[in-house]
Amino acid sequence: MEKGVLRAAATRSALFSQLPPAETSRLLDASSLRQFPAGQALFHQGDVPEYLFQILSGLVRVTQLNSEGEQITLRIMRPGDLCCVAAFRQRSYPATATAIKATSVLAWRTNSFVALTQQSPALADNVVCIAGDRTREMLQRATEMTGKCIAQRIAASLLRLSAQAGVRTPAGIHIESPVTRIDLASMAGLTYFTVSRTLSAWQKQGLVKSGRHRLTILDISRISEIAEPRIGAG
Amino acid sequence: MEKGVLRAAATRSALFSQLPPAETSRLLDASSLRQFPAGQALFHQGDVPEYLFQILSGLVRVTQLNSEGEQITLRIMRPGDLCCVAAFRQRSYPATATAIKATSVLAWRTNSFVALTQQSPALADNVVCIAGDRTREMLQRATEMTGKCIAQRIAASLLRLSAQAGVRTPAGIHIESPVTRIDLASMAGLTYFTVSRTLSAWQKQGLVKSGRHRLTILDISRISEIAEPRIGAG
DNA sequence: CGTCACCTTGATGGATATCAAAAACCGTGG
DNA sequence: CCACGGTTTTTGATATCCATCAAGGTGACG
The missing domain is CATH 2.60.120.10 (Jelly Rolls)
Structure with a gap:
């Protein structure tokens, strides 16, 4: 270059x-x-x-x-x-x-x-x-981590990843950095077993598509809703 | 004034x-x-x-x-x-x-x-x-919240409180703002039951002294060690 | 002295960490 | 093209920690 x-x-x-x-x-x-x-x-x-x-x-x-x-x-x-x-x-x-x-x-x-x-x-x-x-x-990350439900923490981490390393493709938002379950676990403060289970469930529901080192978010709006179930204002 | x-x-x-x-x-x-x-x-x-x-x-x-x-x-x-x-x-x-x-x-x-x-x-x-x-x-707060053990989270919250609202007294570091168990729980991302139990245990060990709205840290060095068990560098 | 808010303690259940093992994936080399 | 080994991922069984529910105690203040 x-x-x-x-x-x-x-x-x-x-x-x-x-x-x-x-x-x-x-x-x-x-x-x-x-x-x-x-x-x-x-x-x-x-x-x-x-x-x-x-x-x-x-x-x-x-x-x-x-x-x-x-x-x-x-x-x-x-x-x-x-x-x-x-x-x-x-x-x-x-x-x-x-x-x-x-x-x-x-x-x-x-x-x-x-x-x-x-x-x-x-x-x-x-x-x-x-x-x-x-x-x-x-500040927001610190607050998100206090949430009890793990699904919220993982969803929030996915949103952050998509904002910081996401590339729009026809299929969805593809994360360009290689993301292992261990990486995601370290972002969300969980074990990679739990992350794996959650991602498997979401994949069956068509929310994400993930393989070895690869991660694509198919339905960002539903992920957003998991991360932040609507209350009052944002 | x-x-x-x-x-x-x-x-x-x-x-x-x-x-x-x-x-x-x-x-x-x-x-x-x-x-x-x-x-x-x-x-x-x-x-x-x-x-x-x-x-x-x-x-x-x-x-x-x-x-x-x-x-x-x-x-x-x-x-x-x-x-x-x-x-x-x-x-x-x-x-x-x-x-x-x-x-x-x-x-x-x-x-x-x-x-x-x-x-x-x-x-x-x-x-x-x-x-x-x-x-x-x-940044540090976000990282602390990922720690699995609750004792660490509470200890970290106490350290932060002592830095931000602590007053040195002969007895120890007194927190000048009225701190309820609920307040501490909201800082550490826990329920106030858990905070109460942990504080009771620590009080028996002489680490803190706490009553209604009152909180004094008696042994800050041991609290620090709970918050950050020594690994390598800081 | 009674009321209220805060705090403590106990019992229980559920969510998640932990341990264990097998399966899928990828690059490599035959 | 296929077999192999290492890494990553999945899945299952179990144990533990903490949230939840429930009840009672304590101190402050009128």
């Missing part, structure tokens, strides 16, 4: 939104292009934040170690996403980011990125917006 | 950190002082964000409605805390904030606050730092 093409794509993301041309090029000039093969970590939980990343191509899984020593999948990041807003002004990365596929990113050193935000109010505002989005998402 | 005293206190918070005097007064001048009696809401989940609040005195509970229609307590906010960074650039408040005690706040209209951040890089940076903190906290 061409550098120019990737950079053009980068500027269509939330980070570059509404930025004057001069600031766009300043931001691009300050970045470096980096590549990560599948399986390699962009950064590790606990490390001192050195870089801020914008994903250009590929797919990244963000995980956190829970108290039992398991890697909990927090979210999947795709091209256009900023990784990780929450950490670049903190003492350490709160999570680990690993490339699922071969991934290319724009990288900024944290301190030079801070300098850039100080020179550009529009950029600073974009960062605040993105950080707010991320907080909101994690 | 005097306005001047409250405002002096406000400027010692994270929002005003490292701000040049001129910007400090500009920020203060743009704010209005508002009071909320106990039980009144600062804002409701779903409403369009109109104000950003900095708490001067009192105590505020932030809750979110889960899919079963229960109010889940997400965190407690105390004087010095900014409420809510996650929402002021969003379409709606993701949660409800309610005064637990009589509470006074500095309030900024969201759009005038955005204007202020655009004029002050230092202020924008502070907001980014606070937003990062908040995201990180919710």
Whole structure:
């Protein structure tokens, strides 16, 4: 792929939104292009934040170690996403980011990125917006996990996956990252046995289609209803 | 209480950190002082964000409605805390904030606050730092809730409470907000029966002391160990 | 001193984790 | 094309934990 093409794509993301041309090029000039093969970590939980990343191509899984020593999948990041807003002004990365596929990113050193935000109010505002989005998402995730019924937790995880790694196809929404039962279990806080049973049941009802590493959501509206049985407002 | 005293206190918070005097007064001048009696809401989940609040005195509970229609307590906010960074650039408040005690706040209209951040890089940076903190906290909360063992969830909730509403006393860390078993249950995603049983057991072991609406953590280190049995790194 | 709200404790059932084993899937190499 | 081995997934049996239901106790406050 061409550098120019990737950079053009980068500027269509939330980070570059509404930025004057001069600031766009300043931001691009300050970045470096980096590549990560599948399986390699962009950064590790606990490390001192050195870089801020914008994903250009590929797919990244963000995980956190829970108290039992398991890697909990927090979210999947795709091209256009900023990784990780929450950490670049903190003492350490709160999570680990690993490339699922071969991934290319724009990288900024944290301190030079801070300098850039100080020179550009529009950029600073974009960062605040993105950080707010991320907080909101994690807030909702935390609330979803308190739900008693497991079906709701799994359905919520599927919705999140479809938003973060879903591709519309004629058949339904296909999840492009390879998703094992173990991955889903770690997102929903369940065992993979339970996930398997639930998915089997849903497959019989035509809600999803899933095989080895593969997952397609056939009926997103019914999954949504399972995740959030209608009460009052949203 | 005097306005001047409250405002002096406000400027010692994270929002005003490292701000040049001129910007400090500009920020203060743009704010209005508002009071909320106990039980009144600062804002409701779903409403369009109109104000950003900095708490001067009192105590505020932030809750979110889960899919079963229960109010889940997400965190407690105390004087010095900014409420809510996650929402002021969003379409709606993701949660409800309610005064637990009589509470006074500095309030900024969201759009005038955005204007202020655009004029002050230092202020924008502070907001980014606070937003990062908040995201990180919710991230960790989301992970904690996936833990299977309930003792861990309750212990984690106690630690969070002690950080957000705890006061050091000779006897231990006293939680200043009135905490019912129901409140704790809504933080940990459990029933209040289970919380009651666990707290009773811990009281017999001398870890906590709790009565009607009252809660004191006697042995925070053992509670920490329950919340996070040591594995590798943190 | 009575009422109300909160807290405790016990008994029970159901949902889900755990253990165990077999089946499906995929890539590989014959 | 087919057989093989490892990994993932499915399914079943059992045990455990926690929600639920029920009843009684305790403290606060009028």
